[in-house]
Amino acid sequence: MTDLAERATELEQQIENASPKERLALLPAFDRVIATLTAHGETVPTRLRRLNTTLKEEAIEDLFDNMPV
Numbered sequence: 064m065t066d067l068a069e070r071a072t073e074l075e076q077q078i079e080n081a082s083p084k085e086r087l088a089l090l091p092a093f094d095r096v097i098a099t100l101t102a103h104g105e106t107v108p109t110r111l112r113r114l115n116t117t118l119k120e121e122a123i124e125d126l127f128d129n130m131p132v
Contacts, residue, residue, distance in 0.1 A: 065100075065105065067096055067099055067100050067103070067105070068100065068105065070096050071093070071096045071097060071100065071107075071111055072111075074089060074092060074093045074096060075093075075110075075111060075114060077089055078093065078114065078118070083121070083125075086118060086121065087118070087121060087122055087125060089118075090118045090119070090122055093114070093115060093118065094115055094118075094119070097111060097112065097115045
């Protein structure tokens, strides 16, 4: 396992144990690691890609939750 893959796994564990706000705060770092792994041609496990997508969806929902009506 490469250093980046290990970092992705560490972030995954942090995200799973984090509060909703902490999850959103970890998104940029997690997304960067996933993007770098992909750019280097490494295989990104499905669970990590799925988590990245879920976090992005949560971030979008958070934007809409805070919009005035």
